[in-house]
Amino acid sequence: MPIIAALTADDLWPLVRKLPHEEQVRLAKLALMAAARGPGGDREAYRVAPPTSDEFSSEDDGLSWESEGWESMDASR
Numbered sequence: 001m002p003i004i005a006a007l008t009a010d011d012l013w014p015l016v017r018k019l020p021h022e023e024q025v026r027l028a029k030l031a032l033m034a035a036a037r038g039p040g041g042d043r044e045a046y047r048v049a050p051p052t053s054d055e056f057s058s059e060d061d062g063l064s065w066e067s068e069g070w071e072s073m074d075a076s077r
Helices: 009-018 021-037 041-048
Strands: none
Touching: none
């Protein structure tokens, strides 16, 4: 497997300049969100505040979706 060198902002700049303004703004927002997360990202967040034992529970919830009674609704449009 070949080793790929890390990209830099200078490598991406010619491509960014070709984007329409709206896409440049969208890319900037995505980049800021990624930078705000930091290098640890989700891994760091779960290290600081691990999920509780009931966060991913597979037990039925009393307020869970009930499929009964929707037969009369017409979904075709």
